[in-house]
Amino acid sequence: MKNVNKKCINPSCGLIYDIENNIYECSCGSLLDINYLNIPEKSLIDKFYHRRNHGGNIYNESGVWRFRELINFADIEPDDFSQCSDKLVSLDGAEGRLSRPYNMSKVSEYAQVNNNCFYLQPEGYNPSGSFKDNGMSTAVTHAKLLKVRKIICASTGNTSASAAMYSSNENIDCDVFIPRGEIAPGKLGQAFQFGAQVIQVEGNFDDALAQSLEYAKEINGYTVNSVNPFRIEGQKTVVYRILEHLDWNPPDWIVYPGGALGNTSSCGKALIELHRWGWIKKIPRIVVVNAHGANTFYNLVNGIFENEKLIWNNGNPNLNLIDRYYEHMKKQNIFPRTKATAIQIGKPANIVKALRALEFTKGIVIQVEDKDMFDGMSIVGLNGFDCELASGAVPAGIRHLRQEELIKKDDIVVGILTGRQKDPKMAVDYHTNPDNTFARPPKDIDQYNV
Numbered sequence: 001m002k003n004v005n006k007k008c009i010n011p012s013c014g015l016i017y018d019i020e021n022n023i024y025e026c027s028c029g030s031l032l033d034i035n036y037l038n039i040p041e042k043s044l045i046d047k048f049y050h051r052r053n054h055g056g057n058i059y060n061e062s063g064v065w066r067f068r069e070l071i072n073f074a075d076i077e078p079d080d081f082s083q084c085s086d087k088l089v090s091l092d093g094a095e096g097r098l099s100r101p102y103n104m105s106k107v108s109e110y111a112q113v114n115n116n117c118f119y120l121q122p123e124g125y126n127p128s129g130s131f132k133d134n135g136m137s138t139a140v141t142h143a144k145l146l147k148v149r150k151i152i153c154a155s156t157g158n159t160s161a162s163a164a165m166y167s168s169n170e171n172i173d174c175d176v177f178i179p180r181g182e183i184a185p186g187k188l189g190q191a192f193q194f195g196a197q198v199i200q201v202e203g204n205f206d207d208a209l210a211q212s213l214e215y216a217k218e219i220n221g222y223t224v225n226s227v228n229p230f231r232i233e234g235q236k237t238v239v240y241r242i243l244e245h246l247d248w249n250p251p252d253w254i255v256y257p258g259g260a261l262g263n264t265s266s267c268g269k270a271l272i273e274l275h276r277w278g279w280i281k282k283i284p285r286i287v288v289v290n291a292h293g294a295n296t297f298y299n300l301v302n303g304i305f306e307n308e309k310l311i312w313n314n315g316n317p318n319l320n321l322i323d324r325y326y327e328h329m330k331k332q333n334i335f336p337r338t339k340a341t342a343i344q345i346g347k348p349a350n351i352v353k354a355l356r357a358l359e360f361t362k363g364i365v366i367q368v369e370d371k372d373m374f375d376g377m378s379i380v381g382l383n384g385f386d387c388e389l390a391s392g393a394v395p396a397g398i399r400h401l402r403q404e405e406l407i408k409k410d411d412i413v414v415g416i417l418t419g420r421q422k423d424p425k426m427a428v429d430y431h432t433n434p435d436n437t438f439a440r441p442p443k444d445i446d447q448y449n450v
């Protein structure tokens with residue numbers, strides 16, 4: 001019997017599918033989980049640690065594949081190098097290699113959390129510049145197992161950059177659907193550079209995703225958006241790297257920006273599994289930070305819309321409430337609007353998996369203004385790290401929760417910086433305006449008297 005299958009996330013359905021196909025949705029309409037039947041031994045913790053001394057083995061060097069026993073859907077013998085190189089897709093071990101939690105003193109001061117309790121994990125230091133590479137290496141591994149001819153995604157920019165990078169390296173065609181004019185130039189440039197076919201869609205990301213999913217169905221292409229459960233598997237390693245750095249003592253909080261909610265879902269799944277296997281007891285609380293102008297999840301979870309709080313409800317959340325919210329957006333002409341285009345999303349595709357994550361972790365959803373994200377992005381820069389505007393939501397959100405006293409000064413907090421700056425104009429504009437809190441405007445030489 002096989003060790004792995006796909007399983008409907010709704011416990012009252014629970015239908016099982018084998019993994020040798022590109023189905024990502026159950027016949028009941030719910031998303032699917034990758035479901036492992038084995039229980040990994042906790043002694044693997046030592047093995048993972050020793051693999052960091054990789055000795056040239058790229059599957060040990062990779063911060064994703066170093067944890068391959070926990071995401072072994074390709075059913076390889078983990079210590080057999082030739083099986084790894086036959087089946088696992090990696091950009092020379094670069095995905096997840098540099099990402100781990102770092103203390104950042106200036107950001108901790110800004111967020112008002114004790115510096116020794118406060119960490120940010122720069123997922124922008126991935127080969128294509130965002131956390132997407134964690135999940136793309138696993139999704140493209142599955143695509144390769146299926147011998148697919150075309151990879152397809154919709155994107156706010158970073159998914160297309162990552163999909164294009166891994167596809168070109170594996171010699172697979174890649175079509176990327178993007179909302180015209182709504183993605184950062186540095187991200188669009190990567191899609192072209194890595195040889196993808198760019199398809200521009202009128203409208204926003206939600207429209208691009210709908211059209212790409214339809215197109216994928218028509219041509220039997222392989223979708224690598226985060227509705228693909230193999231993306232979620234790779235993104236679980238973000239959590240493994242946090243835990244490893246903290247000697248497997250879970251933090252109090254893990255903080256993400258919220259867009260399509262793939263991160264929220266993968267963090268939840270990682271924690272649920274580790275808890276079930278007996279690897280961890282304490283459960284960190286997830287914080288999802290929405291942009292004020294793209295706050296569907298915030299509104300639904302907190303009961304802002306129709307006074308009803310959307311909850312997991314044992315796998316049966318009130319889907320009608322979600323539909324009514326989308327209908328309301330349409331009727332009132334409400335479009336997601338934020339300068340943080342990576343999270344400019346109105347219909348988060350992973351909303352139900354994210355509800356499960358909130359339920360399991362007692363998670364919370366907050367929102368921040370664009371101007372706070374700009375401050376967050378800029379203060380990260382003052383610690384010598386680089387992130388984009390959407391990632392700036394993380395320090396901004398932690399500061400907000402400190403001010404509300406929900407996070408205590410000596411709580412252990414880990415925030416995820418999801419992506420590197422790919423729109424330098426954001427930083428230039430911020431610093432050129434002296435009204436911005438951390439701005440250091442340029443001076444002309446004749447004003448510059450020493």
Ligand SMILES: *Cc1c(COP(=O)(O)O)cnc(C)c1O
Nearest residue numbers: 158259260261262263342418419
């Ligand atoms: C994709 C992306 C997000 C949104 O992530 P989700 O997991 O879909 O919520 C946030 N920040 C950056 C930089 C991204 O590229």
Ligand SMILES: [Zn+2]
Nearest residue numbers: 008013026028
């Ligand atoms: Zn089902």
